[in-house]
Amino acid sequence: MTELQLKVLELLKEDARRDAELIATMLAVPIEEVKQAIAELENDHIIVKYATVVNWSKIDDQKVTALIEVQITPERGRGFEGIAERIYLYPEVKSVYLMSGAYDLLVEVEGKNLKEVASFVSNKLSPIDAVLSTKTFFILKKYKQDGIIFEEHEGDHRLMVSP
Numbered sequence: 001m002t003e004l005q006l007k008v009l010e011l012l013k014e015d016a017r018r019d020a021e022l023i024a025t026m027l028a029v030p031i032e033e034v035k036q037a038i039a040e041l042e043n044d045h046i047i048v049k050y051a052t053v054v055n056w057s058k059i060d061d062q063k064v065t066a067l068i069e070v071q072i073t074p075e076r077g078r079g080f081e082g083i084a085e086r087i088y089l090y091p092e093v094k095s096v097y098l099m100s101g102a103y104d105l106l107v108e109v110e111g112k113n114l115k116e117v118a119s120f121v122s123n124k125l126s127p128i129d130a131v132l133s134t135k136t137f138f139i140l141k142k143y144k145q146d147g148i149i150f151e152e153h154e155g156d157h158r159l160m161v162s163p
Contacts, residue, residue: 001046004029005037009046012038016050055150057142063110065094065142066117068125069103069135080104083130092120103135114138
C-alpha cells in the first residue's frame, strides 16, 4: 500500500463524494495518479462500496435496528467462519463481527418493525444448531454513526437548582 493510497482512503472515508480532481488538488498530485490509486484500491477490494449515512429519524420510513449478541459452538476445522457466513447471508443482517468476551458474534439486523426483527431471531438465527444463546438489544436512538453526529447539541437550557 502506497502513501498516496492511504491518503486517498482517508479523504474518501471522510467524504465519499470527493472526486479524483478534488483529491488531487488537496494532495497536490496529478489527477491521473489519484485515478490510478482509486482504481487499484477498487480492484483489490480495499474500497468495497461508497455508502451514504442516512438519518432515518428525519423521515417517516423508520426502520428498527437491533444488535444481537450470539454465543456459538465453533465448528471443527472452520471455527466461527462457517456459522458467521451462514448468518451474514440473511438479507436482514447488516453486519457481523467476531468478538472477544462473553459472546462470540455481534450481529446487527434491520427490519421494518419489532415483529420482523423478533421473527428473524426466533425463526432464522436461534434454530441454527451451533447457536447456544442470543441477547437482543434494540437501538432506540442513534446519536452518532460512522463519525457523523445526527443532532447538534444545543446546550442545557434547564435552570440550575441549588439546595
